[in-house]
Amino acid sequence: MMHIDQVHLNFNPQSLLALNFVLALVMFGVALDLKLSDFRQALRTPKALLIGLFGHHILFPAGTYLLILALNPLPSIGLGMLLVSSCPAGHISNFFTHRAGGNAALSVSISTLSTVAAIFMMPINVGFWASQHPGMHAIMRDFSLSPWSMLVDVSLLLGVPLVLGLTISHRFPTLAAKALKPMRLFSLIVFAIFVGGALLANLNFFLAYGAMVVGIVFIHNSCALASGYGLAKITGLAERDCRAVAFETGIQNSGLGLVLIFNFFGGLGGMAIVTAWWGIWHIFAGMALSTYWIKKDLRLAKVTA
Numbered sequence: 001m002m003h004i005d006q007v008h009l010n011f012n013p014q015s016l017l018a019l020n021f022v023l024a025l026v027m028f029g030v031a032l033d034l035k036l037s038d039f040r041q042a043l044r045t046p047k048a049l050l051i052g053l054f055g056h057h058i059l060f061p062a063g064t065y066l067l068i069l070a071l072n073p074l075p076s077i078g079l080g081m082l083l084v085s086s087c088p089a090g091h092i093s094n095f096f097t098h099r100a101g102g103n104a105a106l107s108v109s110i111s112t113l114s115t116v117a118a119i120f121m122m123p124i125n126v127g128f129w130a131s132q133h134p135g136m137h138a139i140m141r142d143f144s145l146s147p148w149s150m151l152v153d154v155s156l157l158l159g160v161p162l163v164l165g166l167t168i169s170h171r172f173p174t175l176a177a178k179a180l181k182p183m184r185l186f187s188l189i190v191f192a193i194f195v196g197g198a199l200l201a202n203l204n205f206f207l208a209y210g211a212m213v214v215g216i217v218f219i220h221n222s223c224a225l226a227s228g229y230g231l232a233k234i235t236g237l238a239e240r241d242c243r244a245v246a247f248e249t250g251i252q253n254s255g256l257g258l259v260l261i262f263n264f265f266g267g268l269g270g271m272a273i274v275t276a277w278w279g280i281w282h283i284f285a286g287m288a289l290s291t292y293w294i295k296k297d298l299r300l301a302k303v304t305a
Contacts, residue, residue: 022187022194024161026255027115029187031165032180045106048237052110052245055231057117060224060249061085061125065132067223073216075135076270081220082136083257083271084278086125088118092286093251100290101297102243110248118253119159122260123151143265153263157256199276206273213274217281225250225289243293251286254279 043049064085068078089111097107130136169176199206228249232242257275265271 018194022190024157025187025190027157027161028165029180029183031162032169032176032183045109045241047235048103048106048232048241048245049109049113051232051235051237052106052228052248053113053117055228055245055249056089056110056114057086057121057125059227059231061129063223063227064220065129067220068133068136071216071219074212074270075133075139076268077213077216077274078133079130079136079139079265080257080261080271080274081216082129083126083260084220084252084254084275085224086118086122087252087254087257088115088122089248090251090253090282092283093247096247096251096286096290097244100243100247100293101240102247102293103238103240104244106241107244107248110244114248115162115253116159118256119151119154122154139265139268143268149264153260154256157259205269206276209269209273210277213270213277214281217274217277221250221278221282221285224252225285246289247286251282252278254282 061082064081068081073081093111094104094107096102098104127140130140165176225246229242229246231249232245237245254275258272258279261267261271261275
């Protein structure tokens with residue numbers, strides 16, 4: 001069996017172009033549900049919003065670097081962890097927050113602004129933290145990754161669909177309202193089919209090397225959820241806000257991470273496998289944690305009844 005760093009997933013240029021388009025389509029579907037008033041609403045709770053953004057774009061990437069030093073994974077796996085930690089919040093975080101009885105409005109605000117901030121913060125975080133680690137820095141040099149190139153790609157993948165969706169929702173609210181549900185459903189189904197097909201095409205790699213990343217992703221994701229909740233708790237936020245910050249820190253847009261791995265790193269095995277498994281695992285983790293909080297609230301309700 002070859003070394004995981006020598007594994008390059010099966011993904012041709014046409015597939016990469018399609019994945020870029022599908023991700024932009026998903027972002028456009030999300031943006032149709034956003035309004036300029038969402039940003040104004042977010043500014044009404046600046047403390048909770050800033051804590052959420054700090055936890056997502058500063059604390060989690062820095063904590064990931066420390067975790068990489070502690071676990072000492074292979075460089076490509078470490079760089080995949082770092083890239084995931086630098087991604088904006090995953091859109092399913094809003095669903096988990098609502099399900100867990102958290103502050104859904106705060107969750108949407110953090111998701112929206114973390115996506116906008118990621119246009120600049122992703123290249124900064126990946127470039128800075130990877131440069132501190134010899135193994136990850138060597139991979140960056142091998143692929144001649146320029147933070148400016150990543151900035152351009154992330155701007156196209158996130159910024160353009162967001163601006164387009166916001167423009168339509170602002171100028172044509174009736175059209176946006178009618179198109180919202182079918183558009184989001186269509187884009188998510190297409191994305192799920194595409195990712196599922198990519199996983200099946202590379203199933204032999206995941207079966208052979210998956211065990212190398214399962215434990216790492218479990219620890220990484222657990223640290224993300226715990227650090228988000230802990231940061232919100234120690235800064236005095238309400239329980240509902242703490243749950244929102246936890247999910248906004250621990251549920252990442254791993255689809256964007258995969259796009260960047262294929263765009264800039266040629267689908268490098270260690271990076272792609274850890275990112276793909278994160279995308280699968282955080283759904284289970286989000287369901288488990290939201291279920292725990294639902295049951296906890298029910299127990300408290302019975303005690304106080």
